[in-house]
Amino acid sequence: MSREWPLWEIFIRGQHGMSHRHVGSLHAPDAETAIRNARDVYTRRNEGVSIWVVEASQITASSPSDKGPLYEPSESKVYRHPTFFDIPDEVGHM
Amino acid sequence: MYAQMVKSEATNDDPELLEAFQARIDAGERIEPKDWMPQGYRKTLIRQIGQHAHSEIVGQLPEGNWITRAPTLERKAILLAKVQDEAGHGLYLYCAAETLGVSRDEMTEMLLDGRMKYSSIFNYPTLTWADIGAVGWLVDGAAIMNQVPLQRTSFGPYSRAMIRICKEESFHQRQGYDIMMKMAQGTEAQKRMAQDALNRFWYPSLMMFGPSDAESVHSAQSMKWKIKIDSNDGLRQKFVDQTVPQAKYLGLTIPDENLSWNEEKGGYDFSEPDWTEFFNVLKGNGPCNVERMDARNKAWDDGAWVREGLLAHAEKKKAAKVAAE
Numbered sequence: 028m029s030r031e032w033p034l035w036e037i038f039i040r041g042q043h044g045m046s047h048r049h050v051g052s053l054h055a056p057d058a059e060t061a062i063r064n065a066r067d068v069y070t071r072r073n074e075g076v077s078i079w080v081v082e083a084s085q086i087t088a089s090s091p092s093d094k095g096p097l098y099e100p101s102e103s104k105v106y107r108h109p110t111f112f113d114i115p116d117e118v119g120h121m
Numbered sequence: 122m123y124a125q126m127v128k129s130e131a132t133n134d135d136p137e138l139l140e141a142f143q144a145r146i147d148a149g150e151r152i153e154p155k156d157w158m159p160q161g162y163r164k165t166l167i168r169q170i171g172q173h174a175h176s177e178i179v180g181q182l183p184e185g186n187w188i189t190r191a192p193t194l195e196r197k198a199i200l201l202a203k204v205q206d207e208a209g210h211g212l213y214l215y216c217a218a219e220t221l222g223v224s225r226d227e228m229t230e231m232l233l234d235g236r237m238k239y240s241s242i243f244n245y246p247t248l249t250w251a252d253i254g255a256v257g258w259l260v261d262g263a264a265i266m267n268q269v270p271l272q273r274t275s276f277g278p279y280s281r282a283m284i285r286i287c288k289e290e291s292f293h294q295r296q297g298y299d300i301m302m303k304m305a306q307g308t309e310a311q312k313r314m315a316q317d318a319l320n321r322f323w324y325p326s327l328m329m330f331g332p333s334d335a336e337s338v339h340s341a342q343s344m345k346w347k348i349k350i351d352s353n354d355g356l357r358q359k360f361v362d363q364t365v366p367q368a369k370y371l372g373l374t375i376p377d378e379n380l381s382w383n384e385e386k387g388g389y390d391f392s393e394p395d396w397t398e399f400f401n402v403l404k405g406n407g408p409c410n411v412e413r414m415d416a417r418n419k420a421w422d423d424g425a426w427v428r429e430g431l432l433a434h435a436e437k438k439k440a441a442k443v444a445a446e
Contacts, residue, residue: 090155
């Protein structure tokens with residue numbers, strides 16, 4: 028079998044989007060072609076105004092089984108969610 | 122159904138892991154690519170998603186057959202956009218399958234040498250313009266019936282691909298029905314063409330849901346793993362119940378003498394398709410099997426130098442960029 032075109036992950040920022048969102052992936056020989064194909068496949072119906080392409084091999088992902096140890100520390104730090112302060116009514120909205 | 126007769130694989134894994142996996146499925150959790158999964162689950166999904174992707178690609182051929190002959194510019198533009206959508210659907214699905222550890226080129230080669238299948242429906246020819254209407258209305262209609270529940274299938278990437286696809290698939294069904302309406306309300310000759318298209322595509326569309334539940338030996342495992350959500354017969358019934366009134370509205374007749382409303386079950390009774398024909402088509406003996414595979418093989422072989430050329434050019438550019446830095 029001959030060599031395959033690399034896989035690219037596609038991120039698009041929508042018309043009113045605050046950030047780029049992962050929308051899918053595609054194969055292309057290089058980044059420019061990946062952008063052109065992403066334009067055709069993922070923005071044909073005005074889905075976005077900005078495209079990022081990243082070669083899939085450049086992405087390192089966390090593992091779902093690490094979920095516990097990876098995110099547990101934030102659960103034990105209630106002081107990061109300061110929703111428990113009592114502000115006197117006289118002070119007004121804060 | 123775009124993925125017909127997918128055999129679910131037996132599984133030979135650590136019973137403890139298997140039990141934990143089943144518990145996640147039962148709890149309605151989505152399985153993601155990096156999660157542990159049974160070998161059989163992985164293999165079944167590669168087959169099913171791969172086959173589904175192949176169907177989108179091969180499905181471009183019967184419709185592409187009428188692009189140069191579409192009767193008006195508007196119809197032609199719509200048909201072009203539709204065939205372009207199908208290519209995109211194939212792409213989403215290949216990418217979903219690739220998250221399971223198989224590559225798109227591997228799947229393509231398996232299709233081309235007959236180790237993987239595609240939907241039986243695309244082995245039927247499109248003989249008149251009305252067939253393009255019937256394909257949109259009936260074939261895409263049957264596909265939607267099958268794909269809407271797949272939006273809840275247990276493998277995350279597959280379910281997300283289905284959500285994107287279903288949105289566009291409903292455009293396609295409507296465009297098909299619009300063609301049928303125009304023809305059914307047109308001249309006598311046009312109406313005859315519409316009826317003829319319905320006659321030829323009715324049973325092949327019913328076959329898209331696969332054989333009856335009693336014969337579908339592999340459904341049980343797929344349903345247990347929530348790869349498959351509804352039974353073949355259940356979906357087929359739903360399709361008939363939805364389609365019959367649409368045909369009536371067109372003033373066309375469903376080619377089935379046994380079709381009648383069954384008050385008790387609240388649905389239509391109808392004739393089963395010819396299953397001998399179905400299995401024959403799946404085996405490669407349908408009207409267009411050879412032609413479809415020849416077209417795909419020719420495109421793949423003739424395109425080899427273009428694929429290699431683009432890759433060589435990309436490498437040359439990359440090397441030049443590194444040298445400049």
